[in-house]
Structures are given as C-alpha cells and as structure tokens.
Amino acid sequence: MEADTLRGHLDGLTLAVLERGPLHGYGVIEALRLCSDGALDVPTGTVYPALHRLERSGLISSSWSTESGRRRRQYTLTADGRRSLERERTTWRAFSGAITAVLSGVSA
Amino acid sequence: MIENFVAELDQSLRGPKRVKRRLLDEAAAGLADAAEAYHDAGWDKKAAAARAVADFGPVPEIAPAFQAELDVARARRTAVATVLSMPLLAVLWNDVWESDPYLRWNDLPGLPLMLGIAAAIVAIGTSVAAAAALVMTGRLGRYWTWPAVPRDVRLFARTGSSAFGVACAMVAIGSPHAIRWLPIIPSALLTVAVLSFVATLGRQRLPS
Numbered sequence: 001m002e003a004d005t006l007r008g009h010l011d012g013l014t015l016a017v018l019e020r021g022p023l024h025g026y027g028v029i030e031a032l033r034l035c036s037d038g039a040l041d042v043p044t045g046t047v048y049p050a051l052h053r054l055e056r057s058g059l060i061s062s063s064w065s066t067e068s069g070r071r072r073r074q075y076t077l078t079a080d081g082r083r084s085l086e087r088e089r090t091t092w093r094a095f096s097g098a099i100t101a102v103l104s105g106v107s108a
Numbered sequence: 109m110i111e112n113f114v115a116e117l118d119q120s121l122r123g124p125k126r127v128k129r130r131l132l133d134e135a136a137a138g139l140a141d142a143a144e145a146y147h148d149a150g151w152d153k154k155a156a157a158a159r160a161v162a163d164f165g166p167v168p169e170i171a172p173a174f175q176a177e178l179d180v181a182r183a184r185r186t187a188v189a190t191v192l193s194m195p196l197l198a199v200l201w202n203d204v205w206e207s208d209p210y211l212r213w214n215d216l217p218g219l220p221l222m223l224g225i226a227a228a229i230v231a232i233g234t235s236v237a238a239a240a241a242l243v244m245t246g247r248l249g250r251y252w253t254w255p256a257v258p259r260d261v262r263l264f265a266r267t268g269s270s271a272f273g274v275a276c277a278m279v280a281i282g283s284p285h286a287i288r289w290l291p292i293i294p295s296a297l298l299t300v301a302v303l304s305f306v307a308t309l310g311r312q313r314l315p316s
Contacts, residue, residue: 025138026138047138048135049131058246072141073137
C-alpha cells in the first residue's frame with residue numbers, strides 16, 4: 001500500500017496497535033506489519049515523529065523501560081487516546097461504508 | 109551504517125537539543141532493533157543493518173516529519189518565554205513607575221500616552237496569542253492543527269517584544285525627568301535583555 005495513502009491514517013493505526021498493550025517504537029512498527037499481514041509497510045522513520053506528536057497531544061504516554069539490557073521508550077494508550085480511537089473507528093466505519101456502497105453501485 | 113545514517117539525519121535537523129536528542133536516540137534504538145530482527149531471521153549483520161536503514165526511509169523523505177516536531181517544540185519554548193516575560197516585565201515596570209518620584213501617568217502628554225497604551229495592548233494581545241498557541245500545540249492539538257504555528261509564534265514574540273519596548277520608550281519620551289531616576293536604568297537594561305532574548309528565541313537556526 002502506498003505510504004502517502006497511509007500517512008493520513010498513521011495516528012489512528014498507531015493508537016489501535018497500542019490498544020493491546022504498551023509497546024516501544026519498533027514494537028509499534030512490527031505490530032502494524034503483523035496486524036495488516038504486511039500490507040501496512042510505511043517507512044519506519046515516520047512512526048517516531050508520530051509517536052512524539054501523539055504524546056504531545058496526550059493520546060499516549062511514555063516511560064523508559066529496559067529490555068535485554070537496552071533502554072527503550074515504551075508507549076501506552078491513555079484514556080483520552082482510547083476515546084480518540086473510538087471516534088476514529090466510528091468515522092472510518094461511516095466513511096468506508098459510504099465508499100463501499102458507491103463503488104459497489106458503480107461496478108454493479 | 110546505522111550510526112552514519114543517524115548522523116546524516118542529525119545534520120539535516122535543527123531545533124531544541126533535548127527534543128532532537130530524544131527523537132534521534134529513539135530512531136537509533138529502532139534501527140538497532142530492526143537490524144537485530146533481520147539478523148535473527150538469518151541475514152548477516154551488514155545486510156541486516158542496510159535493510160533496517162532502507163526500511164526507515166531516505167533522510168530527505170523522513171526528515172520533514174522529524175523537523176515538524178522540532179519546529180513545534182521550538183515554537184512552544186518561544187511561546188512560554190513570551191507568555192512569562194510580558195507579565196513579569198509589566199510587574200517590574202509597575203513597581204518602578206509607582207516608586208519613581210518623577211513619573212505620573214497623568215502627567216504624560218497625550219500622544220506618548222496613547223501610543224504607550226496602544227503598544228501595551230498589543231504586547232498583552234501577543235502574550236495571549238502565544239498562550240493560545242501553547243494550548244493548541246499541547247493537548248488540544250488532537251482536535252486542531254495549526255501548521256503555521258512556528259512562524260506565527262515567532263511573529264507574536266517579535267511583535268510583543270517590540271510593542272513592550274515602544275510602551276517603555278513612550279514613557280521615557282513623555283516624561284524625560286523619569287529617566288534621570290537611577291533605578292530605571294537597571295530596569296531598562298534588564299528589559300532590553302529579556303525582550304531581545306524573546307524576540308530572537310524563535311528564529312530559524314542552521315543545522316548544527
């Protein structure tokens with residue numbers, strides 16, 4: 001999938017993978033790949049500024065953790081982030097439903 | 109290879125050191141994790157590092173997203189300085205004026221008084237605008253985007269500092285006796301230093 005197509009949805013996708021539990025930066029990237037069966041393959045460099053932006057907005061929080069002797073910043077979805085994710089889901093369902101209805105009608 | 113890539117990214121970015129360090133440290137850690145994952149999957153170390161760097165994206169493509177965060181961080185720092193400096197300087201000058209035996213607001217001629225009041229209102233307005241920028245780039249940033257915030261906050265800081273300077277200058281022009289009063293000199297020097305700092309805080313810096 002085109003990186004430009006995904007970029008507008010990166011915040012919502014990031015919140016969604018963090019809903020299952022705290023992850024560090026690379027964990028978020030791996031989760032995006034795994035959940036989409038490899039279809040969501042954004043340049044991994046775009047994820048770190050997105051995480052910083054989401055934290056600034058209070059949708060996720062972060063803390064340092066040590067894994068295998070390495071220090072990593074671990075991100076957790078906040079209550080505000082959970083609410084924002086729900087809104088994102090509702091908007092997406094309405095949008096994708098409308099687009100599907102139109103495209104199905106055109107092809108029929 | 110990863111070190112060279114992070115160094116190249118570092119060179120292409122400018123902004124507050126602490127935020128830049130954090131972003132670069134996280135990028136380096138993520139690249140190390142990715143290289144390790146490829147290595148565990150059977151790639152040799154050099155190829156694993158090269159693949160991790162390729163996945164990360166070329167510097168010209170990914171640097172703008174990093175730079176945008178640094179620009180917002182710099183704008184927020186400038187906004188804090190603008191919001192804090194104006195009221196603190198206003199309190200300082202209020203104390204100076206109240207204890208100045210030569211200066212009375214009522215004695216100021218009409219034009220300097222009007223210009224001084226207008227400049228003070230502009231300074232207060234820019235301080236309020238900077239506070240709004242601070243809020244909107246923080247928790248409220250999830251609802252609205254303010255793409256030009258780095259440029260606008262720089263404008264608020266410069267306009268507010270200039271306006272405050274004009275307000276002080278109007279007092280000096282309108283009441284020449286006041287500037288003979290000794291305590292006004294250190295106050296004026298402190299004000300010039302603070303306003304110069306605030307006015308130049310948000311300026312663009314060349315990559316270090």
